[in-house]
Amino acid sequence: MNWLDQIFVTSGHQLVSLAPASLQPAASVLLTIAAIMAVCGGCFALTTIIERKGLGRIQNRRGPNRVGPCGLFQPLADGLKMLTKEDIVPSSADKAAHFLAPIILTVPIWLTFSLLPFGRNMAALNLDSGVLFFFALGSATELAVFMAGWSSQNKYSVLGAMRAIAQMISYEVPLALATVPVLMLAGSLSLVDIVQAQGGYALGFVPRWNVLTPWGLVGFGLFLTAATAESNRSPFDLPEGESELIAGYLTEYSGFKYALFFLGEYLGLFAVSGLGVTLFLGGWRAPLPILEWAPSWFWFGGKFSALIFVFIWARGTLPRLRLDQLLNLAWKFLVPMALINMLAAAIWHLSPQWGGVFTSPPMRWLLTAAMLVFPYVWLGRAVNPRAGAKREYAYAE
Amino acid sequence: MLGSGIIKGFIETGRNFAESYFVPERLTTVQYPEEQLPPHENTRTIPFLVYDASDPAVGLRCTACQICEQECPPGCIRIVKDTTKKPDFVGKMQFQPAVFEIDISVCMGCGICAEVCPFDSIKMDHVFNLCAVERLESMLVRKERLAKSNDYFRSIHPREAREIDAQRGEEKAKAEAKTRAAAAAKASPATNPVCGAAA
Numbered sequence: 001m002n003w004l005d006q007i008f009v010t011s012g013h014q015l016v017s018l019a020p021a022s023l024q025p026a027a028s029v030l031l032t033i034a035a036i037m038a039v040c041g042g043c044f045a046l047t048t049i050i051e052r053k054g055l056g057r058i059q060n061r062r063g064p065n066r067v068g069p070c071g072l073f074q075p076l077a078d079g080l081k082m083l084t085k086e087d088i089v090p091s092s093a094d095k096a097a098h099f100l101a102p103i104i105l106t107v108p109i110w111l112t113f114s115l116l117p118f119g120r121n122m123a124a125l126n127l128d129s130g131v132l133f134f135f136a137l138g139s140a141t142e143l144a145v146f147m148a149g150w151s152s153q154n155k156y157s158v159l160g161a162m163r164a165i166a167q168m169i170s171y172e173v174p175l176a177l178a179t180v181p182v183l184m185l186a187g188s189l190s191l192v193d194i195v196q197a198q199g200g201y202a203l204g205f206v207p208r209w210n211v212l213t214p215w216g217l218v219g220f221g222l223f224l225t226a227a228t229a230e231s232n233r234s235p236f237d238l239p240e241g242e243s244e245l246i247a248g249y250l251t252e253y254s255g256f257k258y259a260l261f262f263l264g265e266y267l268g269l270f271a272v273s274g275l276g277v278t279l280f281l282g283g284w285r286a287p288l289p290i291l292e293w294a295p296s297w298f299w300f301g302g303k304f305s306a307l308i309f310v311f312i313w314a315r316g317t318l319p320r321l322r323l324d325q326l327l328n329l330a331w332k333f334l335v336p337m338a339l340i341n342m343l344a345a346a347i348w349h350l351s352p353q354w355g356g357v358f359t360s361p362p363m364r365w366l367l368t369a370a371m372l373v374f375p376y377v378w379l380g381r382a383v384n385p386r387a388g389a390k391r392e393y394a395y396a397e
Numbered sequence: 398m399l400g401s402g403i404i405k406g407f408i409e410t411g412r413n414f415a416e417s418y419f420v421p422e423r424l425t426t427v428q429y430p431e432e433q434l435p436p437h438e439n440t441r442t443i444p445f446l447v448y449d450a451s452d453p454a455v456g457l458r459c460t461a462c463q464i465c466e467q468e469c470p471p472g473c474i475r476i477v478k479d480t481t482k483k484p485d486f487v488g489k490m491q492f493q494p495a496v497f498e499i500d501i502s503v504c505m506g507c508g509i510c511a512e513v514c515p516f517d518s519i520k521m522d523h524v525f526n527l528c529a530v531e532r533l534e535s536m537l538v539r540k541e542r543l544a545k546s547n548d549y550f551r552s553i554h555p556r557e558a559r560e561i562d563a564q565r566g567e568e569k570a571k572a573e574a575k576t577r578a579a580a581a582a583k584a585s586p587a588t589n590p591v592c593g594a595a596a
Contacts, residue, residue, distance in 0.1 A: 054414065057414045057417040057418075058410045058413050059413070060413060060423055060424055062426055316414075317406045318403065318406065333399075376399070377399075384399060
């Protein structure tokens with residue numbers, strides 16, 4: 001089964017070897033770029049239809065089912081619609097910034113895919129500072145969002161952009177802090193090394209994924225929450241806020257530029273999902289020893305799809321937060337929790353050296369879990385002090 | 398505790414999602430052009446004219462009294478009285494419309510015409526999937542297109558039609574009894590003048 005595992009790598013090598021020797025490095029790069037763009041573009045199209053159908057099912061509807069079999073060609077129809085729409089630029093807009101914003105939004109997100117290990121030997125780029133580079137690229141999208149809002153010369157756009165900046169900068173902090181324990185224990189910023197560090201099985205069948213430790217579980221929860229906010233998805237979609245801000249910074253965009261923003265949003269979701277899989281869910285590793293025969297890219301794809309489904313599920317479940325609730329959640333809950341999580345991870349890592357009872361795994365589990373559960377309950381109360389209290393309505397009965 | 402409500406919500410929506418594939422009651426939507434729900438009896442779209450029996454020219458209930466024309470709030474009805482009369486269901490001579498037009502691009506479907514009609518002639522229809530390729534001629538519905546049989550009225554408004562039919566049957570029976578009595582009275586003075594004078 002090794003050939004199936006490495007089928008993309010070997011076929012890629014063979015394709016590149018067809019090119020003349022002097023052009024082979026360039027051909028290799030172009031082939032990788034083409035493959036990533038094709039796969040992620042296809043995923044984007046597929047995710048839009050799956051999301052719409054999934055949301056429909058959650059809301060007791062069927063979702064789009066008219067275009068093609070089961071509505072599968074809906075993305076095609078949407079794309080055609082987007083491409084043929086008139087591209088309107090407001091007369092008072094800053095034309096250059098207005099034009100550049102969607103491009104600046106999507107380019108860094110495309111770059112992040114070069115870092116993700118999609119399977120064994122399947123990372124396009126193994127940077128020693130991979131995670132750092134990833135977050136640097138993630139922050140670049142904030143600039144694009146503000147450019148879009150500011151250049152549109154529209155109050156709703158600027159409001160949406162300012163909300164977006166407040167939200168994205170606030171959630172950048174817990175997002176980065178949630179990954180720190182993983183980096184600490186793997187001892188590397190390279191995503192390939194992080195997957196390598198999660199290899200093997202405890203007791204012969206429990207995979208050594210980070211999510212299966214107390215600090216990893218909490219870190220994963222924090223990461224998911226922060227990643228949702230970072231990719232501007234519901235319930236943290238107030239920069240767009242269709243109901244109060246008429247799509248926020250996207251108000252003055254139409255046609256293909258709007259489609260690019262849409263693409264950027266979904267690609268950002270894919271990027272953070274891929275990062276979440278790599279950091280916490282063991283990357284391309286199989287969940288059980290007897291399942292090792294399946295190719296590594298299959299496991300990455302499976303975990304990735306499951307994570308995307310969780311994001312869709314959350315969008316169909318949770319109502320949008322208010323701005324103050326949003327920032328309270330970031331600064332009063334996620335950041336302190338992430339800091340405590342770092343401490344718990346350190347104790348998890350160091351406790352075996354202390355000797356005595358701490359060398360036994362159940363003891364380590366109990367200690368770190370207790371370190372995390374109590375702050376969770378306590379901080380949770382601080383975020384929502386009125387929880388459980390009876391609501392008083394001034395006008396409604 | 399923080400998150401308990403979120404988990405409850407996730408379970409609820411997860412159930413919605415999963416059961417939508419197995420439990421038909423979960424999906425409340427109707428696939429419209431293929432599946433259609435029967436309209437409620439009190440549904441009202443545009444008015445139509447009821448005729449008895451099989452021939453609209455003979456059985457049209459409308460007597461061209463023009464009450465509906467006057468009551469119609471947007472004024473979408475136009476009636477021109479015919480010069481000739483025709484007998485109604487009890488045999489009494491009544492006017493009939495030479496022209497009866499409803500401009501359904503103006504009609505707002507309020508149903509006031511049906512409420513005020515003393516002859517149970519104009520009623521509200523159930524048709525809603527109407528379309529036209531131009532907006533003048535095909536929006537002006539004339540008498541021929543407005544006239545629909547009492548059987549159709551019975552099929553869309555069974556309850557109301559039953560009441561009206563019963564009422565009209567009674568009236569007809571009464572009228573027939575009256576004519577019979579009148580005929581009898583006309584016939585009786587010849588046979589028994591004393592009785593007839595006493596009456």
